Amino acid sequence: MTGFEAVILTIVTAATPLLIAALGELVTERSGVLNLGVEGMMIVGAVTGFAGAQLTGSPYLGVCASMLGGMALASLFGFLVLRLAANQVASGLALTLLGLGLSGMIGEAFIGQPGLKLERIDIPFLTDLPVVGAILFGQDPLVYMSIALAVSVSWFLFRTRPGLALRAVGNNHDSAHMLGVHVIRTRFLAVLFGGACSGLAGGYLSLAYTPQWVEGMTAGRGWIALALVVFASWMPLRAAIGAYLFGGALILQFHAQAEGIALPSQFLSALPYLATVAALVILSRDRWTARNDSPSCLGQVFVPDR
Amino acid sequence: MLRATIFAAFAMMLALPAAQAADPVKAAFVYVGPIGDHGWTYQHDQGRLAIEEAFGDKVETLYVENVAEGPDAERAIERFAREGADIVFTTSFGFMNPTVKVAKRFPDVKFEHATGYKRADNVATYSARFYEGRYVIGQIAAKMSKSGVAGYVASFPIPEVVRGINSFLLGAQSVNPDFKLKIVWVNTWFDPGKEADAAKALIDQGADIMTQHTDSPAPVQIAGERGVHAFGQASDMDAFAPAAHYTAIIDDWSAYYVSRVKAVLDGSWESGDIWGGFAEDMVVMAPYTDLPDDVAADAAAMVEKIRSGEFHPFTGPIYDQEGALRVKEGERADDGMLLGMDWYVKGVDDKLPQ
Numbered sequence: 109m110t111g112f113e114a115v116i117l118t119i120v121t122a123a124t125p126l127l128i129a130a131l132g133e134l135v136t137e138r139s140g141v142l143n144l145g146v147e148g149m150m151i152v153g154a155v156t157g158f159a160g161a162q163l164t165g166s167p168y169l170g171v172c173a174s175m176l177g178g179m180a181l182a183s184l185f186g187f188l189v190l191r192l193a194a195n196q197v198a199s200g201l202a203l204t205l206l207g208l209g210l211s212g213m214i215g216e217a218f219i220g221q222p223g224l225k226l227e228r229i230d231i232p233f234l235t236d237l238p239v240v241g242a243i244l245f246g247q248d249p250l251v252y253m254s255i256a257l258a259v260s261v262s263w264f265l266f267r268t269r270p271g272l273a274l275r276a277v278g279n280n281h282d283s284a285h286m287l288g289v290h291v292i293r294t295r296f297l298a299v300l301f302g303g304a305c306s307g308l309a310g311g312y313l314s315l316a317y318t319p320q321w322v323e324g325m326t327a328g329r330g331w332i333a334l335a336l337v338v339f340a341s342w343m344p345l346r347a348a349i350g351a352y353l354f355g356g357a358l359i360l361q362f363h364a365q366a367e368g369i370a371l372p373s374q375f376l377s378a379l380p381y382l383a384t385v386a387a388l389v390i391l392s393r394d395r396w397t398a399r400n401d402s403p404s405c406l407g408q409v410f411v412p413d414r
Numbered sequence: 415m416l417r418a419t420i421f422a423a424f425a426m427m428l429a430l431p432a433a434q435a436a437d438p439v440k441a442a443f444v445y446v447g448p449i450g451d452h453g454w455t456y457q458h459d460q461g462r463l464a465i466e467e468a469f470g471d472k473v474e475t476l477y478v479e480n481v482a483e484g485p486d487a488e489r490a491i492e493r494f495a496r497e498g499a500d501i502v503f504t505t506s507f508g509f510m511n512p513t514v515k516v517a518k519r520f521p522d523v524k525f526e527h528a529t530g531y532k533r534a535d536n537v538a539t540y541s542a543r544f545y546e547g548r549y550v551i552g553q554i555a556a557k558m559s560k561s562g563v564a565g566y567v568a569s570f571p572i573p574e575v576v577r578g579i580n581s582f583l584l585g586a587q588s589v590n591p592d593f594k595l596k597i598v599w600v601n602t603w604f605d606p607g608k609e610a611d612a613a614k615a616l617i618d619q620g621a622d623i624m625t626q627h628t629d630s631p632a633p634v635q636i637a638g639e640r641g642v643h644a645f646g647q648a649s650d651m652d653a654f655a656p657a658a659h660y661t662a663i664i665d666d667w668s669a670y671y672v673s674r675v676k677a678v679l680d681g682s683w684e685s686g687d688i689w690g691g692f693a694e695d696m697v698v699m700a701p702y703t704d705l706p707d708d709v710a711a712d713a714a715a716m717v718e719k720i721r722s723g724e725f726h727p728f729t730g731p732i733y734d735q736e737g738a739l740r741v742k743e744g745e746r747a748d749d750g751m752l753l754g755m756d757w758y759v760k761g762v763d764d765k766l767p768q
Binding site: 121216220221317318320322324328373 | 448596601606608612614636765
């Protein structure tokens with residue numbers, strides 16, 4: 109493996125959890141629900157994924173467990189904000205706190221255990237190709253899945269009828285309701301999808317990125333994913349660009365430091381955030397499209413019978 | 415009126431536990447992180463468990479996790495004092511001012527603050543000389559490295575961390591004067607993902623031995639994946655990469671905590687300041703694994719030399735990066751210089767972030 113390949117592989121690993129979580133939140137927000145509990149669902153996904161893999165001996169079952177963990181928390185959130193019409197911001201923040209505490213409790217038995225790693229794929233001959241081999245054919249399975257997910261979310265939202273219905277619910281829930289779209293059900297499914305993605309992103313951390321369980325290991329990635337959705341102006345492919353840019357800047361600044369480049373490390377640490385914000389703002393600078401893209405019912409409560 | 419009632423209620427809450435506190439000694443701990451960090455807070459909690467083990471039902475221990483540094487800490491500390499704790503350990507640098515403040519209001523409660531420098535009649539401070547261990551692993555690194563380059567995942571540019579880097583490199587230079595050290599600052603104490611990424615970057619640039627001043631086992635694990643070697647931090651991290659892990663610098667607070675609670679039990683507790691290292695068993699090396707016998711024996715011998723006071727890691731001549739003589743030949747850096755260290759020794763290939 110050459111240095112170039114190693115750097116690209118590291119960047120992809122850093123970007124993937126952000127991308128997966130951002131895609132889930134993007135779909136949730138497109139349906140008009142603001143779920144600030146990404147960090148909480150992610151950390152619960154990390155611990156259930158780790159636990160699932162340790163107990164069954166299979167990292168793939170761990171991946172499933174991480175999605176289920178995220179969905180369990182998301183369904184609680186969905187019940188609160190959709191069924192009981194609770195405030196979305198408050199419920200989302202509560203979800204994060206709940207997730208952080210709950211994950212610590214579930215994970216107590218797993219502290220200090222080395223985890224099972226979701227191995228990178230290895231296709232004879234193809235993976236050994238010079239320069240591009242490891243990058244194109246040597247990633248772990250979730251990397252391919254995350255890219256497929258970005259493309260399919262984009263396709264679903266803008267090229268299918270259910271996607272249109274979901275956007276309609278997010279843009280004007282009253283009209284969508286009049287047209288016979290089941291607003292609450294659509295939103296609940298979108299929330300569940302968001303939960304599954306957040307959980308999966310957490311599972312990626314505890315199964316592929318750093319196969320271990322330590323409390324608080326998401327370390328704020330859920331919040332970065334949330335910010336990516338906004339800066340990507342709710343466009344899946346822009347979110348992918350943002351995630352890779354963020355990962356790229358993060359890794360390259362580490363390399364710059366290790367090379368001994370004389371820039372303050374605090375500035376270098378802030379660089380990924382600055383670069384991502386700047387790039388996504390430039391991408392979304394067209395005000396007309398920006399207005400068009402953001403779901404206008406975001407965060408608003410919908411009660412059909414009232 | 416209402417206010418008066420509330421005050422009366424508070425006064426009762428204050429008075430009651432104090433009257434009841436006679437039987438078991440209550441020892442309380444305020445933690446900055448979760449017990450499950452497998453690092454800093456985990457080791458403090460091991461110390462708490464050691465107290466329970468040592469004294470059985472003569473003591474009762476209490477703790478609170480994830481206390482933010484700042485005003486929140488004051489509330490947490492005060493709560494323990496009100497609940498009748500006899501001794502409160504506050505285990506993070508940022509708890510210093512809150513501890514001193516609360517201690518003024520509760521002169522009968524004893525307080526112990528880790529890594530700080532403000533003391534009072536009922537506030538003692540304690541810390542550990544981790545740099546002693548870093549000198550030892552620096553020597554091991556220089557003996558075992560093939561590329562002659564080590565990677566250092568660093569947290570924040572504070573004296574504690576800079577001292578560790580200097581001590582590591584001084585140890586390495588004592589074996590190989592041309593030894594190189596690459597440093598990446600991740601600006602966090604705890605973020606497994608970032609720590610892993612930093613480790614990968616360092617290994618990609620030729621480091622074949624990893625060490626860290628951050629709290630998660632991620633860099634050790636990455637070293638294992640990449641087939642290079644590493645030293646654990648704060649606790650034994652061998653399980654995360656058995657083939658890569660040479661040894662670890664372990665913070666061991668158990669003996670200190672047990673001795674301080676014992677002092678409370680027999681009434682001999684006094685305020686003071688302990689900065690303990692190998693000699694006090696506050697810093698301990700994990701078992702040496704995957705090392706040639708002579709390297710392991712040399713490391714153990716060096717630990718003994720530091721323990722007995724025969725050798726000090728910061729013994730002159732020590733030059734800083736600009737080549738200025740900081741410690742004269744044959745002299746030792748005093749604790750004041752060590753506690754305020756804000757310069758790199760000669761040979762560090764990095765500019766210290768200010």
